[in-house]
Amino acid sequence: MGGYRELFNASISDPAAFWADAAKAVTWTREPQQILDDSNPPFYRWFPDAEMNTCANALDRHVEGGRGDQAALIYDSPVTGSARTYTYRELLDETARFAGALRGLGVDKGDRVVIYMPMVPEAVIAMLACARLGAIHSVVFGGFAAHELAARIDDARPSVVVTASCGIEPTRTVDYKPMLDAALDIAEHPAPACVILQREQRPCQLVGGRDLDWHELMSDAEPVDPVPVAATDPLYVLYTSGTTGKPKGIVRDNGGHAVALLWSMRHVYDIAPGEVFWAASDVGWVVGHSYIVYAPLFAGATTVLYEGKPIGTPDPGAFWRVASEHGVKALFSAPTALRAIRKEDPDGAYIGRYDLSGMKYLFQAGERLDPDTYAWASEKLGIPVVDHWWQTETGWAIAANPMGMEQLPIKAGSPTVPMPGYDVRIVHVDGSACEPGEEGAICIALPLPPGTLPTLWGDDDRYEASYLCEHPGYYLTGDGGYLDEDGYLYVMGRIDDVINVAGHRLSTGSIEAVLATHPAVAECAVIGIADEIKGQVPRGLVVLKSGASAEGLADELVQLVRDEIGAVACLRLVDVVPALPKTRSGKILRKTMRGIAHGTDEPVPSTIEDPAVLEALKPVLRD
Ligand code: COA
Ligand code: AMP
16 A cells, blocks of 8 residues: 555546546446546546445445454444444344335335434434435434424435434433424425334324334335445435525435545545444434444444433543443544543543553544644543544545554644545635645535535535535635645634534524524524534524514524524524624625624624624624
């Protein structure tokens, strides 16, 4: 294996040769003859003539290759006090039968299935079963409420929804079924068949003629074989926050995804077949899709599915307990989790209680790993703490320190260097290149490597408008930052209206859309403000309709956002203000307000309509 620089240069100078070589790790039902279809820029397709099945690559081939009795998935659930290990053979058996059950409900290649589930093995089984049929899953994070679920149902138009009776948070049981019912009421898409996993912690009442019990369906389901699909066929649609209230349906293909994730398991995460990998995320996020479900299984490794939190289930030693009990070689979590652990266990006393000799790496993503948290974790754990940067859109790391290829010196605050296939450029607003050390918009020259989004679900125009039009020939990441003299990347934060709350990506636009529905609200703005543990939290500013009362309004608005978007939005602060600062064309000055709230000297645009409005707001924002 070459060193980083050599491989990176090869991937940029001859991408087709580089990824043709990586593609040998996949089991194809029809080998790729053409590697990259670049005949229709800015749309690119990887492995356009190849066929394969994602589920067969994740399960069947390992059973056929002699790993049937090896652990594929370890479910560890402190919130229910249960644990279970599935071997590859067991996971294949359950998946093939659930695929049979879905087929019995009419699910076919290309159909969509919405999966709205907590962190239970059945969520993974449902995803893999869709992949087995060539159906397209769309997983919705359990922390989202009815409104967000409905928006995704209307866009994906599923033939089936798979859910559970409840999710279990440390302090409460969250009923999923009422949220599903409400979402199906709001949605325009006619209610499809709903498969419901009854959990013993709180079963629910099924709706006759619509709802089916998971266990009953499985009891007489026949297993089905994997259906070969085109490498370019969609494997899943995962909705993520954009700058408007309407979520973007990120499309992931089958072939490029398998090639890229397999490459990353070996080169970025240094994971070999049989080793244990744990991404402490949620299957509802991209990290969960890529590194709880698909990549570890593609690699023949063992994945850990953890239904718990970094703290409180039961204590700040939870991560270290799981890592030591299951022999985790690499743990992947978000910096917010480390900050939460550190707050409760600043001296790392809990770390010392467990044998962590098998844990070689701690990977971090979801938000910038701040140098202070980096220093704490690397000192307390004594292993490489590796920040790496990526997005739902890319599905795998754009920049990382490739532990399985060459361990580069770590610079705190930097996710290190671009990964193969990602030709990262920093540009000014006018598209000209920034100098080393100079901050600008982070872009990636097209084509993006395999595994990244080929388009948005049913919306090529929005894909182009959101990512490709600003700087033709480049993908706009939405993040700002710089490259230093050594080619290390520094990602400093979003330059749009996306915020990152406890490693969860949220759109201020979608929170504003909910606030605006309240009858007392004339207009509103939501900005992200700094938070010690969660990185950022949203803050709402609302202007009242004339004659409306502010009495109790903040609490009502907090509850409204909780009911509509979900508790995960974490909106706790809402201020009633006399007016919002705007440009003469009516654009609300969110960036300026954000800067004032953060105490930075934010320049006020010359196009401001009424500077007095901003002046009047300053004491509120600085409070
Ligand atoms: N289903 C239902 N509700 C959920 C949920 C889910 N899957 N996930 C979170 N929520 C709820 C929580 O119960 C909480 O509700 P509350 O306001 O009634 O307490 C709310 O959403 C906010 O949750 P969370 O962001 O988890 O905050 P917290 O204060 O409970 O915990 C941390 C703080 C730091 C421990 C937690 O945010 C965490 O573990 N973050 C890591 C996130 C992560 O791994 N992201 C993956 C990115 S790679
Ligand atoms: P998501 O699509 O939910 O994975 O969120 C992607 C966004 O999270 C990115 O655009 C960044 O703003 C932020 N992000 C993720 N990982 C990192 C990281 N390692 N450093 C800085 N920002 C990050």
